[in-house]
Amino acid sequence: MKIENIKYLLPTTFILLGIALNSCQEVVSIDLNKADPHIVIEGIISDQPGPYVVKVSMTGNYFEPSLYFPPVTDAQIVLTDDNGQRDTLKESDQGTYLSTTLRGISGRTYSMSVVSKGKIYSASSFMPAKVLIDSIYAVARTGFRSEPGYDIYVLFKDPPEPGNYYRLNAKSSTLIPADSIDGRRYRLYTDKLTNGNEMTERIRAGGQVQPGDTITLELLSIDKASYDYFSTLRDILSSDRSPTSLSPANPNTNLSNGSLGYFSAFAMDTKKIVLK
């Protein structure tokens, strides 16, 4: 292009209006349907000493939660393994059932059956070999624009064969178990992209922890069904939910007959650290 062909170029100016694309959040009131009460079963078994707990309850209305949703009493609950062990659970508290003699062992498959009001709900779960935490350490974190806190590192070695799934819980001595040290209730890992590697996971704990707190880290080796359950549970818990996520749905349960909840066998290794 020849420069003489440009007739003239007008001076260009522009006004920049300061615009901040700020999102705004507000609590709104929404009319929700009242769903018919539905059974919820939460059962675990681990390689730790029992008793193992199975809780049975019913759902309630969304905007009328209470600390205590209707428990399901007088259910018949039996835990068995693939080695012939069998344990009938005893109701200790309303809706809470405890095992009596059973002891979880890695490598076995456990089954749970719950009979309530003429319906049978069952599930089974495999208890994987325990993966040990090699070490943990904490680094006090300061820095520009990042709030003070600790980076807690957890090291463990993923076994050579693929198909390992983990759940990592981080608890603090000064918080109730439901409160997390970093805003996340639990972390899930799969070895899909890291099979056989030395794993280093970082937990960025913020203002909820103080020097002197004892942090307990629990590494649970879980089976694929449990991983699927917890990852689809995480998908619908709003703190992790993106506004463009696909339609939410009830987590992928391993329970039969339409029950909500899960039955999970896991092998757990625990390590503690005192923050300095």
Next chain:
Amino acid sequence: MKKQSLSIQLIILTFILTLPSVSQNRFTLSGTIRNGETGEVLIGATLLVKELPGVGVTSNAYGFYSLTFPEGTYTILVQYLGFKTRKDTLNFNDNRLINYDLTPEPIKLGEVVVSGERSNANVTSTEIGVNKLEVKEIESIPVLLGEKDILKTIQLLPGIQSAGEGSTGFYARGGGTDQNLIVLDEAPIYNSSHLLGFLSVFNSDAIKDVKVMTGGIPAEYGGRLSSVLDIRTNDGNNKEFGGSGGIGLLASRLMVEGPIVKDQGSFIISGRRTYADLFLKLSSDTTLNRASLYFYDLNMKANYTLGDKDRLYLSGYFGRDNFAFSNTFGFNWGNTTATLRWNHIFANHLFSNTSLIYSDYEYSNTIGVGTSQFQITSGIQDLNFKTDFQYFTDASGTVKFGLNSIYHTFLPGKVTSIAGSIINNTALENKFALENALYVAHEIDMIPGVKVNYGLRFSAFSLIGPAHLYDYDEYGNISDTLTYGSGNIIKTYVSLEPRLAVNILLNETSSLKTSYTRTTQYLHLLSNSTTTNPSDVWVPSTNNVKPQFADQIDAGYFRNFLDNEYEASLELYYKRMQNVIDYKNGADLQINPTVEALLLYGTARSYGAELLVRKRAGRLSGWIGYTLSKTEEQFDQINNGNPFPARQDRTHDISIVLIYNHNSEWNFSATWVYNTGNAVTFPSGNYWLDGRLVPYYTERNGYRMPAYHRLDLSATWTLGPHSNLNFSLYNAYNRMNPYAINFQQDPNDPNKTQAVQTTFFPIIPSVTYNFTF
């Protein structure tokens, strides 16, 4: 495959050449219709013979027309919206080649512009479910942050809905965002968005013509179920050098064009870049000043006319988005296309265009922190050969036929570990496929007043080795692994797609139209989100993934008023789609070799009525569109197998667009949109589990978001003959439209639950400076 295609093509050619031959005393008038000031060819201009009612022709996508009629002396009328109608006396006693140059209509100061004769092409054509947009309209309509954008403008037409506020993704008559064929100068664009969906990749400086088809899709288009968006770019001024540009809050644009050889060849280059990142660099915050957030795109085109019968075009598009925070997180994606086209005129009534097209979409994403950093890349690449013929028969009919062959390379995903990371390098196998199509369509006046366009598209899709594929049992576990060598044809799907459109002309100003369209889609988009995302992955049909089909019938009443000043139409449609895809809950779609086991197949149907009243000329122009529709999906594994409303099921959808030329200095425009809220899934209950309250869902999409509405205003102040300032106000009455509603435990009281609404776009003013030189 190839041999078969050739022989079918020969049969069609023979068929066409034996159509009624030119009798004595009948001659052919042919040529190109152009803008006399710039030499740009005009698409869809009409040429009428005044003395022969009903004899006329419309120029094609390359401005070419051909019309055969008896000898005599006639008055020829050549019309195009926004141009002075040209009236020529023609002493017609021989085959003639005439190129018509039209002069743009001047904008007269302070008086009502009286257009000459207006075309009633919308009433007389067989096109149904088709809308055209003038670039002028796109430029006048206010948009978010002043960045004019065709993908946002078409969302204001009935039958087309936005995929989300500020999003360039769209739904056409209940179809998904991946069911739209978007072609830029004949090259398919696989991801049409910049800035994570807020702007489209189409720079309106480069655009000449936009046509969007949601029903009655002609046989020359195929490969997507729900719509075709055909975008043609400018060829460049072949008379003199010039250019234009704009400086906006988000991006700046510059376009230059000019002749290569006067009246014979021209070029155009237009580019665009955002500069938010330049301001970030000024920040003292190390997180911010190391961030990059920009996109750019470049459209280039050159054409050259070789004699009366041949014209060559070379065009390309290149665009990239870069979005990164220091070195911990980054997105990078973009499209590249290149098109070489050759127009050739055989005799004077057979027009051909042959194109060689390369098209590429590539995405890479760096994610993870500390020791778990890695990069994911994926994409799709096409080599595309296309040849299209248009035969102008006697009796102002046309036959279109052609073939298209695309070689697809799919890169479903590759993970590259970043130094020191615990992530293993992994790659999913690339997949290869050949997509072929042959079509023929004939438009003819069956009897006076009844025009029919009937056509057939034959498409075939073959998955080609090398590949390792899996068979799955009912639980989604691998039951068999199948290995195929290089070049092996693994699986072929074929489809016959009839297309039919009928126009019954009631009188000069009204008509009834109807159409039937079958479409087939062999490529599927896997997406983790409800909006278009750069990380969405295109996958082919395989042994497990079946092609999607759609059947649509459409009927409409078209009526023009007041000497064609007002166009109105009412269309009814019913569309059924098969093998549409959804996912199992929690499906892991990225870097998953067994992703096909996580797909669900179902049906969808959409039906509705669309009303459009449009005024295309005069001081006040614009349209009112209203759509009443219903879209439902059904999957055996979702919602207990019961049909449920699709997310994009919006019962009412209203768009009002007004453009007002006040005087030579001031132009104003306004748009107002209203639609029923999206169908969404909200919880209907609650339970305690693992120490937290968990929402309980009972049905898919059983709830509605609040209705969405918004008013946008824009004013353009012309500073002089070569520049203007545009002021716009997005969401002028500051409606807090919810982007999302989340349900959560009350952070202050974990025993309570609440619904929290997020709004992204309050009132947003902006200013853009535009200039030409």
